[in-house]
Amino acid sequence: MFKGKTAWFSGSVGQGVTSFWVSEGGALSSWRTADYLFSADASSEDTERIYESEDYVENRATVFHSNFVSACKPRQSVKSVPIGHYVLPPASIQNELRVLIGRFIWETDEQVMSEEQINT
Amino acid sequence: KPPSASKPRGLRCAGCVKHMNEMDSRSFGAVLRSCRFQCDFHLVLREAEDRFRRSQQLKRTSHTLTHTHIHTHDKNRKSTSEDTERSKREKHRLSHQTSDRCVSLTPLRRPREIHSVR
Ligand SMILES: [Zn+2]
Numbered sequence: 001m002f003k004g005k006t007a008w009f010s011g012s013v014g015q016g017v018t019s020f021w022v023s024e025g026g027a028l029s030s031w032r033t034a035d036y037l038f039s040a041d042a043s044s045e046d047t048e049r050i051y052e053s054e055d056y057v058e059n060r061a062t063v064f065h066s067n068f069v070s071a072c073k074p075r076q077s078v079k080s081v082p083i084g085h086y087v088l089p090p091a092s093i094q095n096e097l098r099v100l101i102g103r104f105i106w107e108t109d110e111q112v113m114s115e116e117q118i119n120t
Numbered sequence: 121k122p123p124s125a126s127k128p129r130g131l132r133c134a135g136c137v138k139h140m141n142e143m144d145s146r147s148f149g150a151v152l153r154s155c156r157f158q159c160d161f162h163l164v165l166r167e168a169e170d171r172f173r174r175s176q177q178l179k180r181t182s183h184t185l186t187h188t189h190i191h192t193h194d195k196n197r198k199s200t201s202e203d204t205e206r207s208k209r210e211k212h213r214l215s216h217q218t219s220d221r222c223v224s225l226t227p228l229r230r231p232r233e234i235h236s237v238r
Contacts (some may be wrong), residue, residue: 003213005140005144008228013233027199030232034141034145034217035144035145036140036144036145041170042207051176052176052236055236056173056176057173057176057177059149059150059153059173060145060147061145062145062148062149063145068140072140076131077228078139078140079141081139081140082136082137082161083138083139083140084134084135084136084137084138084143084148084151084152085135085136085214087148089165089168089169089172090169092172092216092227093168093169093171093172096168097164097168099175100164100209101160101164101165
């Protein structure tokens with residue numbers, strides 16, 4: 001599923017997600033060179049470093065929530081999961097965004113996932 | 121059907137419909153920017169991120185300014201009142217920017233509590 005793609009995973013991302021990425025053919029890389037940047041916590045130190053980087057300021061380093069990778073698993077396709085909805089913005093602007101848009105998709109996903117786990 | 125001229129609510133934009141093979145962390149910003157309009161979600165996201173970026177840039181500029189000042193003072197042992205005024209204003213503006221970003225603590229909506237019992 002992830003063949004030919006490189007990703008960086010924050011330390012806040014669970015090992016299971018990283019393993020799934022690799023098992024589906026994805027490669028791992030440093031945060032400066034990876035095609036995809038994944039984090040589960042915008043306020044973790046390694047992720048904040050990205051928000052402070054020149055790449056981010058120049059709009060060349062969007063961080064996605066690692067729940068995107070988990071969401072691809074049951075669907076067995078990257079084309080049916082809208083990655084553009086999994087943007088993980090800096091922690092300091094998340095609250096002002098919640099006022100305008102409600103919950104982020106990666107927050108609702110967590111609920112759905114845990115309900116699925118209960119049912120199975 | 122051709123898209124209507126006015127922007128309907130709930131419309132999906134390039135940020136919504138392009139999948140992983142069509143954009144990554146490096147190109148997402150450019151994809152959103154090149155899109156003629158954004159859906160409500162991507163519009164507010166882009167505006168908030170842009171504001172954050174501007175405040176990051178301001179932080180960098182002020183660091184450089186402070187550094188230059190120290191350097192100048194070391195060399196000439198003289199500080200003009202104009203310099204001091206400028207750096208004061210810079211700091212003032214910065215503290216405003218920072219507090220702007222952190223003011224709102226919002227209560228999260230709890231959909232389960234909305235159900236009313238007659
Ligand atoms: Zn959109």
